[in-house]
Amino acid sequence: SKLPVVMGVSFTFVGSLSFIASTYNYETMIGAVIIGGIVEGLLGLSYKYWKKLISPIVSACVVTTIGFSLLPVGVRSFGGGYVKDFASPKYIIVGLITLLSCILFNIFAKGYMKPLNVLFGLVVGYIVSIFMGIVDFNSLQNIINQVGIVSLPKFLPYKPIFNFGTIVSVIIVFLVSAAETIGDTSAVVSGGLSRDITDEEVSGSLSCDGFVSAISGCFGCAPITSFSQNVGLINMTKVVNRFTIMTGALILIISGIIPPIGALFSTLPQAVLGGCTIMMFGTIVVSGMGMIGKCGYTQRNTIIVALSVSVGLGFTQVPEIFNFAPAIVKDIFSGNPVAGVFVISMILNLTLPKDMEIKKITE
Numbered sequence: 001s002k003l004p005v006v007m008g009v010s011f012t013f014v015g016s017l018s019f020i021a022s023t024y025n026y027e028t029m030i031g032a033v034i035i036g037g038i039v040e041g042l043l044g045l046s047y048k049y050w051k052k053l054i055s056p057i058v059s060a061c062v063v064t065t066i067g068f069s070l071l072p073v074g075v076r077s078f079g080g081g082y083v084k085d086f087a088s089p090k091y092i093i094v095g096l097i098t099l100l101s102c103i104l105f106n107i108f109a110k111g112y113m114k115p116l117n118v119l120f121g122l123v124v125g126y127i128v129s130i131f132m133g134i135v136d137f138n139s140l141q142n143i144i145n146q147v148g149i150v151s152l153p154k155f156l157p158y159k160p161i162f163n164f165g166t167i168v169s170v171i172i173v174f175l176v177s178a179a180e181t182i183g184d185t186s187a188v189v190s191g192g193l194s195r196d197i198t199d200e201e202v203s204g205s206l207s208c209d210g211f212v213s214a215i216s217g218c219f220g221c222a223p224i225t226s227f228s229q230n231v232g233l234i235n236m237t238k239v240v241n242r243f244t245i246m247t248g249a250l251i252l253i254i255s256g257i258i259p260p261i262g263a264l265f266s267t268l269p270q271a272v273l274g275g276c277t278i279m280m281f282g283t284i285v286v287s288g289m290g291m292i293g294k295c296g297y298t299q300r301n302t303i304i305v306a307l308s309v310s311v312g313l314g315f316t317q318v319p320e321i322f323n324f325a326p327a328i329v330k331d332i333f334s335g336n337p338v339a340g341v342f343v344i345s346m347i348l349n350l351t352l353p354k355d356m357e358i359k360k361i362t363e
Contacts, residue, residue, distance in 0.1 A: 003188055003201055004245040006230035007212065009222045010178065012339070016173050016331045020166045030217050031160035033172035037214030037223060040174040044206025046198055047331060053346060054182055056196070057295045061308050061345040062183030062338060063190075066228045066286025068313060069337050070281040073229075077273030083335065090132050092272040098125030098275025115237035118276050125272035134269045143263040151259050157220040169328050176332055177225045179342035181209045186228040191287040232280030235287050256342035300356040304348045312341030 013033075021029040043050075076082070080091035102121035106114060129135050185205040189197040205226065213223035234240060255262035295301050315321055319334040333340050 002236060002242065003185055003205065004230075004242050005185060005188060006227045006238045006245060006248065007206065007209070007224045008227045010177055010180070010225040012177050012225070012336055013170075013173055013223050016169055016328070017028065019327065019331060020107040020170070024163060024166060025161070025253065027158045027161040028163050028166055030158050030220060031162040032166040033217035033223055034160055034214045035162065035167045036170040036174040037210045037212070037217060039171050040178055040210030041163055041207045041214065042210070043175075043178065044203050044208070044210055046177040047206060051199060051202070054179075054202075055349050056291065057199075057301050057304055058342070058345045058349050059182055059186045060288055060291035060295055061305055061341050062179055062288075063187040063291055064285060064305075065309060065312055065338050065341040066180065066183050066187070066231070067281055067284030067286075067288055068200070068309075069316075070232070070284065074274055074278035074281045076274070078278050079271070079276075081270030083270075090134060093271075094125055094129050094134060094269060094271040095275040095278075097128050098122070098272050099278065101125065102276055102279065115239045118233060118237060118280070121276050122268070125275055126268060129269045131271055132276045135267050135269070137267060139266060140260055143259045147259050149260060150257060152257060153219045155203060156218055160217070172224070172328065173332060174213070176339040176342065177223065178206055178209065180228065180338050181205055181226045183338070183342075184231050185226055186291065187231045187284055187287045188234055188240075190291055191231070191283065192238060198235075216223035228284065229277060229280070231287075232277065232282075232284045236280050236285040298357060300352055300354070302354065303309040303356070304345050307348060308341045311344055312337045312339075315340055315360065 017029050017033070020032060078092070078095040079087035083091075098121045101124040102117045105120040106117040109117065109120075126135070174223075182202055182205070185201060186197045189195060189201065209225050213225065216222065216224045254263060292301070292305055315333065316335060316337045319330075322330040322334040325333075
């Protein structure tokens with residue numbers, strides 16, 4: 001797609017894959033991931049034949065929901081992450097210092113330095129965390145003891161087993177992931193490049209999403225999809241240079257091959273990440289709202305947005321509503337608002353009349 005999109009393991013698949021791995025085995029899960037990835041890749045290549053299903057208003061709903069769904073992630077990190085003393089003063093102080101550093105740097109920096117506000121906040125927050133005793137360097141030695149200095153990936157460490165039922169369930173989740181990918185790439189283009197996404201870019205992003213996930217499965221890993229967090233960073237910094245993204249990708253590859261480097265990055269406290277991301281995720285919401293505005297606040301669009309976002313977000317706030325739903329429905333929709341918003345907005349877009357404007361009654 002030639003877009004500056006970062007990819008990583010998605011939380012969308014956790015429920016379904018965990019169920020398959022525990023009910024069957026890990027090999028069956030890997031088989032489903034490989035086939036599911038290939039199916040999504042083929043869907044990407046054939047995007048021009050079904051693109052009418054994904055109208056701009058559907059993409060706008062998905063992008064807005066992605067932003068809203070990430071806000072709790074930012075807040076959780078801001079409070080220290082999943083720790084026993086969550087939201088203790090030390091985490092809140094570090095998060096606030098990091099956030100203020102980003103904002104102040106963005107205000108006072110000039111020219112090409114301005115996009116570095118997030119990096120500046122990370123550095124300041126990390127230094128403050130060291131002095132406050134939050135950074136734990138013990139993990140570095142633990143990683144070296146466990147896997148050594150260099151660790152290379154193994155091809156087919158698990159022999160895949162192909163089960164029709166599990167493959168179908170994973171393909172359904174891949175379709176949900178595809179909706180997120182369309183939303184992420186649309187937000188990147190809208191927020192970073194200030195234009196609408198092209199069919200070729202959507203096709204390329206979905207193909208990459210699927211085929212890379214299949215390759216990931218061949219190495220015994222979970223599916224790979226576009227990372228929504230990166231969207232907020234691009235919207236905030238406007239850095240869309242692909243060489244920059246490639247450099248980041250190389251750093252991630254090196255971190256995987258040389259585990260101590262990855263362990264060093266993992267020492268970055270969650271509170272520092274929260275201080276940087278809490279505003280970044282908000283920019284995704286703003287980007288989605290901007291996309292909705294471009295579509296126009298017609299009666300039809302208002303109904304699509306209002307109903308899909310309300311149900312998609314609302315139902316995940318009360319997951320008990322899925323207590324009597326089939327397991328696959330519960331796994332996909334109870335914890336993933338994007339899935340519900342995508343399905344509902346697409347159905348409404350296909351079924352609602354094109355002209356729903358209230359006509360003025362003339363005497």
